[in-house]
Amino acid sequence: xxxxxxxxxxxxxxxxxxxxSIGKAKxxxxxxxxxxxAGETLAIVGESGSGKSTTARLAMRLLKSDSGSVFWxxxxxxxxxxxxxxxxxxxxxxxxxxxxxxxxxRMKIWQTVAEGLRVxxxxxxxxxRREKVAETLQLCGLxxxxxxxxxxxxxxxxRQRIGIARALIVEPKVxxxxxxxxxxxxxxxxxxxxLLKDIQRVKGLAYLFISHDLSVIRHISDRVAVMFAGRIVxxxxxxxxxAHAQHPYTRALLAARPIAHPDERxxxxxxxxxxxxxxxxxxxxxxxxxxxxxxxxxxxxGTLHVQDNGxxxxxxxxxxxxx
Amino acid sequence: xxxxxxxxxxxxxxxxxxxxxxxxxxxxxRDLSLSxxxxxxxxxxxxxxxxxxxxxxxxxxVGESGCGKSLTAQSILRLGEHQGVRKSSGDxxxxxxxxxxxxxxxxxxxxGGRIAMVFQEPMTALNxxxxxxxxxxxxxxxxxxxxxxxxxxxxxxxxxxxxMQDAQQILKQYPxxxxxxxxxxxxxxxxxxxDPDYIIxxxxxxxxxxxxxxxxxxLLLNLQKKRNLGLLLVxxxxxxxxxxxxxxxxxxxxxxxxxxxxxExxNQPAHPYTRALMGCRPExxxxxxxxxxxxxxxxxxxxxxxxxxxxxxxxLAQDDCTQGALMANVWxxxxxxxxxxxxxxKPEGDES
Numbered sequence: 284x285x286x287x288x289x290x291x292x293x294x295x296x297x298x299x300x301x302x303x304s305i306g307k308a309k310x311x312x313x314x315x316x317x318x319x320x321a322g323e324t325l326a327i328v329g330e331s332g333s334g335k336s337t338t339a340r341l342a343m344r345l346l347k348s349d350s351g352s353v354f355w356x357x358x359x360x361x362x363x364x365x366x367x368x369x370x371x372x373x374x375x376x377x378x379x380x381x382x383x384x385x386x387x388x389r390m391k392i393w394q395t396v397a398e399g400l401r402v403x404x405x406x407x408x409x410x411x412r413r414e415k416v417a418e419t420l421q422l423c424g425l426x427x428x429x430x431x432x433x434x435x436x437x438x439x440x441x442r443q444r445i446g447i448a449r450a451l452i453v454e455p456k457v458x459x460x461x462x463x464x465x466x467x468x469x470x471x472x473x474x475x476x477x478l479l480k481d482i483q484r485v486k487g488l489a490y491l492f493i494s495h496d497l498s499v500i501r502h503i504s505d506r507v508a509v510m511f512a513g514r515i516v517x518x519x520x521x522x523x524x525x526a527h528a529q530h531p532y533t534r535a536l537l538a539a540r541p542i543a544h545p546d547e548r549x550x551x552x553x554x555x556x557x558x559x560x561x562x563x564x565x566x567x568x569x570x571x572x573x574x575x576x577x578x579x580x581x582x583x584x585g586t587l588h589v590q591d592n593g594x595x596x597x598x599x600x601x602x603x604x605x606x
Numbered sequence: 607x608x609x610x611x612x613x614x615x616x617x618x619x620x621x622x623x624x625x626x627x628x629x630x631x632x633x634x635x636r637d638l639s640l641s642x643x644x645x646x647x648x649x650x651x652x653x654x655x656x657x658x659x660x661x662x663x664x665x666x667x668v669g670e671s672g673c674g675k676s677l678t679a680q681s682i683l684r685l686g687e688h689q690g691v692r693k694s695s696g697d698x699x700x701x702x703x704x705x706x707x708x709x710x711x712x713x714x715x716x717x718g719g720r721i722a723m724v725f726q727e728p729m730t731a732l733n734x735x736x737x738x739x740x741x742x743x744x745x746x747x748x749x750x751x752x753x754x755x756x757x758x759x760x761x762x763x764x765x766x767x768x769x770m771q772d773a774q775q776i777l778k779q780y781p782x783x784x785x786x787x788x789x790x791x792x793x794x795x796x797x798x799x800x801d802p803d804y805i806i807x808x809x810x811x812x813x814x815x816x817x818x819x820x821x822x823x824x825l826l827l828n829l830q831k832k833r834n835l836g837l838l839l840v841x842x843x844x845x846x847x848x849x850x851x852x853x854x855x856x857x858x859x860x861x862x863x864x865x866x867x868x869x870e871x872x873n874q875p876a877h878p879y880t881r882a883l884m885g886c887r888p889e890x891x892x893x894x895x896x897x898x899x900x901x902x903x904x905x906x907x908x909x910x911x912x913x914x915x916x917x918x919x920x921x922l923a924q925d926d927c928t929q930g931a932l933m934a935n936v937w938x939x940x941x942x943x944x945x946x947x948x949x950x951x952k953p954e955g956d957e958s
Contacts, residue, residue: 476897
């Protein structure tokens with residue numbers, strides 16, 4: 284039973300400013316489907332503009348999709364709005380990227396963290412709410428004595444813990460984490476990643492983890508979906524994907540990872556003058572950059588082909604596994 | 607005409623001689639201390655820091671945010687002085703000449719002319735209301751005696767040097783028409799405008815996508831080799847250091863705590879902070895294990911402990927660590943130095 288499921292999500296944004304009605308619509312998310320089970324982490328990876336944050340916002344119902352459906356548990360929430368939607372929001376909560384921008388500087392920590400309770404557990408007294416905040420802060424590795432302070436009195440890592448506590452207090456089943464560690468230093472990043480793992484183990488939470496950092500993803504996720512130009516182009520278990528990527532784009536992404544040791548330096552095999560960042564409007568969007576593209580790719584509809592082990596690739600010329 | 611050519615040749619010889627006079631061309635930071643103003647009070651933010659950047663070398667300055675690495679980098683161009691950054695002691699020498707004794711005019715020629723900077727944010731470092739062409743030619747004409755037409759020709763050349771095929775077209779465009787990677791290329795072209803000898807790159811790839819990052823790294827390295835540049839790379843990313851640097855200086859709380867060649871730093875990190883910082887990286891961790899962490903946080907300027915700044919977070923700390931200030935080379939092995947009394951000790955449970 285999945286705690287979050289999206290089916291064939293589509294979202295276009297009008298492009299072209301003033302004359303947007305005559306401008307071309309741009310696909311931000313195109314036919315995206317995935318499922319997320321309790322206790323599992325699904326990572327979505329892709330470059331900027333690939334639609335990963337839009338997908339997260341659609342799954343959160345912060346944005347309304349043009350078509351397709353979103354299930355939170357068994358409920359189809361796509362048609363809901365207003366109070367009906369708000370009442371169900373305790374099922375899925377979000378942690379944002381920038382811990383400096385995502386906390387209100389004028390609210391005390393406990394007020395920020397307790398805000399969700401006012402909506403989802405209005406019966407609680409002020410004392411009960413404070414008690415719950417203290418508990419949740421402790422779960423996130425913060426000392427409850429700081430709850431009467433303001434955000435500027437905390438470091439980036441502590442603020443991200445506060446952001447996580449705010450999401451956890453309504454006891455969600457799913458956390459959507461949009462680049463939760465990319466604004467943090469590597470030592471603080473490690474603390475937050477460990478914390479997320481611990482909380483997941485204790486609470487059985489499901490994570491939808493959005494990131495562009497493949498090393499972080501390899502560390503935290505069970506399954507990975509690679510997005511390119513609004514579509515999922517490859518999806519599979521993390522171990523499988525990192526070892527046997529089949530889509531040329533995934534291979535390129537993996538090859539672009541920073542090296543861990545100077546001995547791994549290769550004689551420059553990267554073309555520094557390669558500047559193509561183009562995507563094709565029809566057929567496979569990756570074909571302008573793809574070394575394996577053929578005439579057939581121009582009319583490829585981008586369907587994910589699911590293999591026996593659940594690994595799925597949207598490519599006419601997937602790369603052989605044992606390479 | 608012949609006379610003119612002879613004259614040019616003579617100037618060239620003079621210039622070469624002037625450079626040769628400094629047998630080792632280098633940019634040297636000597637015992638530099640910088641203070642900043644926090645809530646009306648002057649506190650030390652960089653503490654007797656020494657670095658040497660030689661022509662043709664890539665030096666990485668690594669550390670977490672708040673360690674003072676950007677402050678150090680900017681002080682080389684004497685930036686930030688209007689924001690209250692003050693030199694309290696030490697000096698910065700460019701081929702033996704102090705940057706702090708330069709006249710305003712010389713300083714202006716030095717900035718961009720001898721030492722150029724590439725900033726982190728390609729989105730904010732370009733002015734959105736001027737075309738790429740006018741922004742590049744402005745720099746060129748500031749430093750080189752060229753007319754507008756020659757400057758435009760040079761701008762085209764610079765842009766094709768950084769891998770932009772349609773240079774003529776791009777000169778007419780405005781920054782908003784370019785992607786982040788393309789803007790960073792424009793900024794690199796601008797840095798190269800007056801053929802500087804040193805480049806300071808402050809997190810040049812942090813704001814870019816990974817695939818674009820790799821190409822910008824390759825581009826910077828190509829240019830650095832071709833022009834024998836001294837490149838100071840400021841970064842928090844050991845991956846970038848592994849990829850680019852010859853030498854590394856690790857900063858912690860306003861001090862260089864360790865420096866050495868890139869292989870020394872990666873193969874035998876000496877300072878506990880360097881070891882801890884490298885250990886936190888998810889790319890070297892085993893999947894399924896918790897990542898090693900460093901407890902606590904980087905102390906703010908003004909709150910540095912006595913003696914070793916890292917002592918209260920350090921697994922190896924002893925009483926003697928907090929007795930008094932430590933020299934930068936308390937531990938030394940050739941050119942590899944560390945500000946630590948207990949390099950040879952190993953933390954409990956560490957078998958590496």
